[in-house]
Amino acid sequence: MQIKILVVDDEKCIVNALKMSLECDNYKVIEAYTGDGAIRKVHCEAPDLILLDIMLPDMTGYEICNKFRKDPLTRSIPIIMLTGMGETGRIAGMGLGADEYITKPFDLNELKAKIRAVLDSIER
Structure with missing residues (x-):
């Protein structure tokens, strides 16, 4: 079964780069560029993992994370x-229930390692 990753970022170049790289590793990538788009996609696509930017045009990643953590689905x-x-954002995100946090600009290999580690932890 192919693992689905929802990438939520308002910067299309970041979404496109992540999509190309993750698809090379056989992940299915779903794209969203706004908070509302992320909420719609998560309910119709049922991703296995979400990569979530904090600064989005319509709401923050903190708000989205909080909504997802309160929803049983x-x-x-x-x-x-x-x-x-920086660090302040990481603490806030982790406090709302994020599983990991990566600061931009990020190393793609580090991000992929964190994706694998997070996915491995839920499969156990």
Whole structure:
């Protein structure tokens, strides 16, 4: 079964780069560029993992993470936050239930390692 990853970021170049790279590793990538788009996609696509930017045009990644953690249908989907914010942002994101946090600019190999680690932890 192919693992589905929802990538939520308003920067299309980041989404496209992640999509190309993750699809090379045989992940199915679903794209969203807004918080509303992420909420719609998560309910119709049922991703196995979410890569979530914090700064989106219509709501923050913190708000989205909080919504997903309160919803019984989405609360168990792992979330890795991607952001240009520093340590303060990481603490806030982890406090809302994010499983991991990566600061932009990020190393693609590190991100892929964190994706594998998060997915491995839920399969056990």
